[in-house]
Amino acid sequence: MQVSNLANTLIGSEIIKIGNEVNEMKRKGAQIANLTIGDFDPSIFPIPEALESEIVKAYHEGHTNYPPADGILSLRETVTRILSDRYQLNYTINDILVAGGSRPLIYAVYLALVDPGDKVIYPAPSWNNNHYCHLSNANGIAITTTVEDNFMPTAAQLRPHLKGATLLALCSPLNPTGTMFTAEQLEEICDLVIEENQSRGADEKPLYIMYDQIYSLLTFGRAHVDPVSLRPALKDYVVYIDGISKCLAATGVRVGWAFGPASIMAKMKAILGHIGAWAPKAEQVAVANYFGDHTLVDGFLASFKAQVQQSLDALYEGFKELKNEGFAVDAVVPMGAIYLTLKIDYIGKTTPDGQLLQTSADVNFYLIKAAQTALVPFSAFGNSENMPWFRASIGGCSLQDIKNMMSRIKAALSALH
Secondary structure: OOHHHHHHHOOOHHHHHHHHHHHHHHHOOOEEEOOOOOOOOOOOOOHHHHHHHHHHHHOOOOOOOOOOOOOHHHHHHHHHHHHEEEEEEEOHHHHHHHHEEEEHHHHHHHHHHOOOOOOEEEEOOOHHHHHHHOOOOHHHHHHEHOOOOOOOOOOOHHHHHOOOOEEEEEEEOOOOOOOOOOOHHHHHHHHHHHHHHHOOOOHHHHHHHHOOOOOOOOOOOOOOOOOOHHHHHHHHEEEEEOOOOOOOOOOOOOEEEEEEOOOOOOEEEEEHHOOOOOOOHHHHHHHHHHHHHHHHHHHHHHHHHHHHHHHOOOOOOHHHHHHOOOEEEEEEOOEEEEEEEEOOOOOOOOOOOEEEEEOOOHHHHHHHHHEEEEEEEEHHHOOOOOOOEEEEHHHHHHHHHHHHHHHHHHHHHHOEE
8 A cells, every 4th residue: 555755764662662562471470560651651750730620620611512622722821930930930921822832732742843954953762852843844954962961961972963953852851761951051051052043144144042841840859940940031932831731640641732922822822723732622621710829739749759759769779789799781860751761781681591682672672571571762752772771760660569670680680691
């Protein structure tokens, strides 16, 4: 059957593929600790009760018709207050665009700013930028980051690639690593973007920053930083991605928002209007009421963040203990989000049944079978198959699940030779 070149060359989500295989094994009775999808098990991490009540109330009140294409007014007003109160950012309701989570908003940024062949720069690892480049026919430039910089891109790494680029895609806290920019790191990058834009003529497209801060309220002892707060001169060149999906364990509620220059928001609104990627109206009404109540939100975040950090710390400490025992593993201290970066350096080893582990994916599937533990290799985030680093997402596992899996991982790694 003949299909478009785009459809024929598109690669599906590697994360979803791994998750589906794990779910199929679980359906057949396997007990697997699933640390793959960046999602939450509602039995472990439920959404706030008050938000759930607001959603039910909104449906009972009949909010079941189409919402406005840019989001209901009360929610956009709530977002402007949040940006002012929590981030000291001054944006108006015309600078806000609401959609069904962050994914359609990120895609709309690409479609609104990037022409086919335009250069888009993004770090590797990072979530899905390689696929969005493919979808928009962009010339994607992946900047391979290092553990020494906590897998965050540096100004020195980016500088050689900025000339002629249209979009710089950044995220902090970063999916998949759970690491964050420091103010100094981000300031250096912002200054490069300002310098690059000053060098361009009036008829040239500027260099924009897409700044994904969907995890900004899930940080552990570190301050979240953002481009416009550090360099106000960038306000006309930054599009932010945010929402409730992660900070309220509400991935399925599907309410996200972008904010940035009103002219760009208008173009993104038109694009998403044709796609119909709106957040459900009842959920928008509920989020407008709930998220504007600082006392409720802060109360939930205090307990939620403590639970997330406890799980991340348990996994981190478990891998550090394995390292101290001589295993070829390591972990990066958790800083934000729901992810831990793990090094499992066993490519080239042989399994008890004689299989040579040739890639990080081979190591991952060996751990699924031998340790009943599923991770995501960094090869799913734009890195090479021989990179021994993995993402662990704790949203689908209880603290006890995490503690239980460590002995299985130890046994599985001990069996390799």
